[in-house]
Amino acid sequence: MDKNMKILVVDDFSTMRRIVxxxxxDLGYSQITEADDGKTAWPLLQAGSFDFVxxxxxxxxxxxIELLRAIRADARIGKTPVxxxxxEAQRDQIxxxxxxxxxxxxxxxxxxxxxxxxxxxxxxxIGETA
Amino acid sequence: MSAPSEDRELLIGALRAWLERLESGxxxxxxxxxxxxxxxxxxxxxxxxxxxxxxLHTAVVELRLDERxxxxxxxAIPDARSRLHHVVHMTEAAAHRTLDxxxxxxxxxxxIAQGAAALQDQGTAPLAAALQADAQALRGKLSExxxxxxxxxxxxxxxxxxxxxxxxxxAALLELLGAHAGxxxxxxxxxxxxxxxxxxGPALPGQETTSxxxxxxLLASLGV
Numbered sequence: 170m171d172k173n174m175k176i177l178v179v180d181d182f183s184t185m186r187r188i189v190x191x192x193x194x195d196l197g198y199s200q201i202t203e204a205d206d207g208k209t210a211w212p213l214l215q216a217g218s219f220d221f222v223x224x225x226x227x228x229x230x231x232x233x234i235e236l237l238r239a240i241r242a243d244a245r246i247g248k249t250p251v252x253x254x255x256x257e258a259q260r261d262q263i264x265x266x267x268x269x270x271x272x273x274x275x276x277x278x279x280x281x282x283x284x285x286x287x288x289x290x291x292x293x294x295i296g297e298t299a
Numbered sequence: 300m301s302a303p304s305e306d307r308e309l310l311i312g313a314l315r316a317w318l319e320r321l322e323s324g325x326x327x328x329x330x331x332x333x334x335x336x337x338x339x340x341x342x343x344x345x346x347x348x349x350x351x352x353x354x355l356h357t358a359v360v361e362l363r364l365d366e367r368x369x370x371x372x373x374x375a376i377p378d379a380r381s382r383l384h385h386v387v388h389m390t391e392a393a394a395h396r397t398l399d400x401x402x403x404x405x406x407x408x409x410x411i412a413q414g415a416a417a418l419q420d421q422g423t424a425p426l427a428a429a430l431q432a433d434a435q436a437l438r439g440k441l442s443e444x445x446x447x448x449x450x451x452x453x454x455x456x457x458x459x460x461x462x463x464x465x466x467x468x469x470a471a472l473l474e475l476l477g478a479h480a481g482x483x484x485x486x487x488x489x490x491x492x493x494x495x496x497x498x499x500g501p502a503l504p505g506q507e508t509t510s511x512x513x514x515x516x517l518l519a520s521l522g523v
Contacts, residue, residue: 180452182391182456183391183395184391184394184395184398184448184449184451184452184455185451185452187395187445187448188398188445188446188448188452191398191401192442192445195442226498227456227498227500256452256456256502257498257499258499258502258508258509258510258514259499259509260517262498262499263509263514263517263518264517267517267518267521267522268521271523272523273523274514274518274523276510276511276514277449277452277501278449278450278453279446279511280443280446281442281443281446
């Protein structure tokens with residue numbers, strides 16, 4: 170996996186953005202950009218060539234599921250892998266995210282091991298289908 | 300509505316008299332005594348309705364002008380709201396402070412590792428290895444410490460929901476206060492729109508939720 174890949178971390182809580190950035194840093198990723206909701210993430214995604222998006226679900230302005238749908242509906246960035254990291258632990262929500270085309274789903278609170286596992290799995294799958 | 304017994308006797312007597320008159324082929328109009336009785340009953344009914352209306356009106360007026368209600372909508376609820384916001388800010392600041400310290404200690408751990416590497420070059424391998432292991436363990440614990448700060452996001456989300464609820468109650472009270480609300484010192488902002496309240500939010504004690512393992516199984520069944 171390319172440790173230089175550009176990652177966008179989207180969460181309305183600055184604490185959580187920092188934690189995710191820290192964990193990604195521990196895993197060797199350093200090209201990390203932050204956004205505090207879907208609305209601020211969208212122009213960043215349009216402008217910069219991000220390789221991976223880690224997003225929360227429940228955010229003001231534009232939610233993570235809305236962001237995911239917007240990404241999937243966009244011809245240019247539609248294939249960007251998206252990992253949802255959220256406190257939403259309802260079955261319906263997980264199914265909704267899967268149907269919207271999410272690549273991975275982590276329920277908060279989570280730990281470094283889970284994050285690594287999901288990222289590895291996402292890129293292993295992409296490698297298999299590429 | 301039951302008439303007092305004397306009214307009842309009078310009514311029965313009047314009805315009997317009317318019936319007798321009808322049977323004997325007299326006028327079909329109610330006899331004056333009966334008409335008077337019925338009118339009295341009507342009056343009692345209307346009096347009661349009027350009394351209820353007056354009491355309802357008084358209650359509504361009193362409610363609108365109730366100082367306690369004004370205080371609640373004008374002061375107490377905005378106060379509760381700002382206290383909750385304060386809790387969110389305090390935990391956020393505390394979590395960031397912890398993360399700052401973790402960052403600093405990471406630097407120290409890296410420094411220890413460098414020192415151990417230097418020792419190894421000088422031929423003190425066992426000590427160097429021990430130091431390396433310590434530095435590694437320290438880094439691992441610091442990472443856990445940083446991750447543990449995610450409580451701030453989760454508790455913050457729960458508190459923000461309560462703030463929304465408080466705002467809704469506040470808006471409802473202000474609506475109830477109606478015109479009187481204009482005179483309140485602190486006008487309240489409109490509550491956050493309901494659209495996102497459909498989400499369940501962080502798991503609460505006693506709530507049935509999906510674990511990461513359940514989620515993984517569910518996602519696998521959906522091909523993710």
